[in-house]
Amino acid sequence: MNNLRGIYTIWFREILRFRYDKARMFTSLVFPVLFLFVFGTGLRGSIGILGGGIDFIQFMFPGIIGMSVLVGSFMTGVSVVWDREFGFLKEVLVAPISRVSVALGKTFGSATVATIQGLIIMIFAPVVDVSLSPLTILSLLPLMFLLAASMGSLGILLASRIKSMEAFQAVMQMLMFPMAFLSGVFFIMEGLPSWMNVLVKLNPATYGITPIRQVVLGSSPELPYNITLFGHVMSIWENVGVMAAFGIVMTILAMWSFGSQE
Amino acid sequence: MRVCYTGIDMPDYIIHVENLVKKFGELVAVDDISFDIPPGEIFGFLGPNGAGKTTTINILCTLLKPTSGRAIVNGFDVSRQQNQVRQSIGLVFQDPSLDERLSALQNLRFHAMVYDVASSVREQRIEHILRMVELWDKRNNIVQTFSGGMKRRLELARGLLHYPKILFLDEPTLGLDPQTRNHIWEYVLELRKREGTTIFLTTHYMEEAEKANRVAIVDHGQLVAIDSPRKLKHRMGKDIISVKTDNNNKATEEIKLRYKTEVRQDEDQLTFAVANGDEFLPTFIKEFGTKIISISLRRPTLEDVFLKLTGREIREEENIDVFKALTRQHGRRMRR
Numbered sequence: 319m320n321n322l323r324g325i326y327t328i329w330f331r332e333i334l335r336f337r338y339d340k341a342r343m344f345t346s347l348v349f350p351v352l353f354l355f356v357f358g359t360g361l362r363g364s365i366g367i368l369g370g371g372i373d374f375i376q377f378m379f380p381g382i383i384g385m386s387v388l389v390g391s392f393m394t395g396v397s398v399v400w401d402r403e404f405g406f407l408k409e410v411l412v413a414p415i416s417r418v419s420v421a422l423g424k425t426f427g428s429a430t431v432a433t434i435q436g437l438i439i440m441i442f443a444p445v446v447d448v449s450l451s452p453l454t455i456l457s458l459l460p461l462m463f464l465l466a467a468s469m470g471s472l473g474i475l476l477a478s479r480i481k482s483m484e485a486f487q488a489v490m491q492m493l494m495f496p497m498a499f500l501s502g503v504f505f506i507m508e509g510l511p512s513w514m515n516v517l518v519k520l521n522p523a524t525y526g527i528t529p530i531r532q533v534v535l536g537s538s539p540e541l542p543y544n545i546t547l548f549g550h551v552m553s554i555w556e557n558v559g560v561m562a563a564f565g566i567v568m569t570i571l572a573m574w575s576f577g578s579q580e
Numbered sequence: 581m582r583v584c585y586t587g588i589d590m591p592d593y594i595i596h597v598e599n600l601v602k603k604f605g606e607l608v609a610v611d612d613i614s615f616d617i618p619p620g621e622i623f624g625f626l627g628p629n630g631a632g633k634t635t636t637i638n639i640l641c642t643l644l645k646p647t648s649g650r651a652i653v654n655g656f657d658v659s660r661q662q663n664q665v666r667q668s669i670g671l672v673f674q675d676p677s678l679d680e681r682l683s684a685l686q687n688l689r690f691h692a693m694v695y696d697v698a699s700s701v702r703e704q705r706i707e708h709i710l711r712m713v714e715l716w717d718k719r720n721n722i723v724q725t726f727s728g729g730m731k732r733r734l735e736l737a738r739g740l741l742h743y744p745k746i747l748f749l750d751e752p753t754l755g756l757d758p759q760t761r762n763h764i765w766e767y768v769l770e771l772r773k774r775e776g777t778t779i780f781l782t783t784h785y786m787e788e789a790e791k792a793n794r795v796a797i798v799d800h801g802q803l804v805a806i807d808s809p810r811k812l813k814h815r816m817g818k819d820i821i822s823v824k825t826d827n828n829n830k831a832t833e834e835i836k837l838r839y840k841t842e843v844r845q846d847e848d849q850l851t852f853a854v855a856n857g858d859e860f861l862p863t864f865i866k867e868f869g870t871k872i873i874s875i876s877l878r879r880p881t882l883e884d885v886f887l888k889l890t891g892r893e894i895r896e897e898e899n900i901d902v903f904k905a906l907t908r909q910h911g912r913r914m915r916r
Binding site: 320323324326327330331334335338339404405406407408409410411412413414415416 | 641642643663664666667669671673675676677678679680681682686690691693694695696722738
């Protein structure tokens, strides 16, 4: 009961802060839009139609939704380091709620915000001629939340050990860009050089972003953007399973690490 | 006397600290400290920077785990019953700890929620406490726009919101103007009178330490004295003479030789302690060989006690701290 109240309060504060932060809401749109329209339109001319009759911009669109969720989820750790820097973390740590509920509240709060950021990107669906039914959007919600919460836990884990803002931001950038670029947002996973193939498949974000695409554009096994592991084409549920497993491990590590810090 | 701490019986002491030790690697920050605080006391905790004050507070409020020894707060063990301890205490930290992006009201609501203040009394209590610190009119303003004094008052209000048994004030008025400082003290003293709240205070201001029922002085992680301000000063025994002469070096020699006492030289002024200063002064002026420019006599202050026990002046520390606080705030603003 105590813990639920704690999780809820911490979660609520994250939402409240996001609501007041117009700048963050706006900047979270800039990168995805830039990638989608500048990058997408530029490359569409030379790439054109992919296998399965999918237009390149349409192919990119669900990837961009996933990427904005991914980028949003990286705010989880940042907000912990930020709170520490500005002293508010102390108020939270001496409050009569457990560290575990603080870590979970932060993760869920930021994941909710990241999911909202993903939802905002969906308003561009008509522009790129992708149709999103209410049912599709509804089934995307848990997928986006899972991706954000799993990555967010990784952020909490790092933030409980890396205490300075500067060091943390450096580590985040080092992780964020490779993770975003090597997750199949911008390219299909067929015919990649073997080193890149290995990296893409080791990247946990791949298993969070691919199911979003599978839900939006279809998931029949012959489509070129599916993940093939050891000759097996991964279904939506299998991808979700990998993502969830990573998320659970990260959450346990994050709660342990955040709970034991001084 | 053995006291049973069960958390149900009313303990004789609201804070009980026993052989407390905290090590950071090789460094011993708190070195075998023991003390007891009865309920309702204002307890002053003084010491130079790095003496272990904040480390001790952090242990008492469960932010740090002791290396050995134990501490009981409101009947609860700080290492094993953290949530109960946290529910019993209120804190005003040395460094700001508000969410500057939210309004005053939102900061207090957050606090009320995590401290489980019943929602039926929440809003009413918030209003009462905001009126008390005179911030009710500003309740919807974002904290970022507040002055240093307003932020401190808000932090105090927040620390009191869940009616803590013990209020920890870690340098509560550092860097504030005297008017705001007095204001904050009015609230604190009124609260103590009304609720019987125990107050655990660290400060650099001697006027504030004088308000304490008892003062503990720590140095190098150890307790060097603990008593009421009056008794501590009394223990000094002597009055303080400050004198300026036209040749301080020669005067120092003469005082040492003639009165067998230690002399301290700050800038162009000599200070030394004598018994019965009132009677000493006329004789001194008559028989002293070096030409005296000015002379004054005063009773010992806590400042003198502090100086004698730690070898450092508390004011020196204060200036450094104010500077640090200012640069920190500035630095933060720059980063935004």
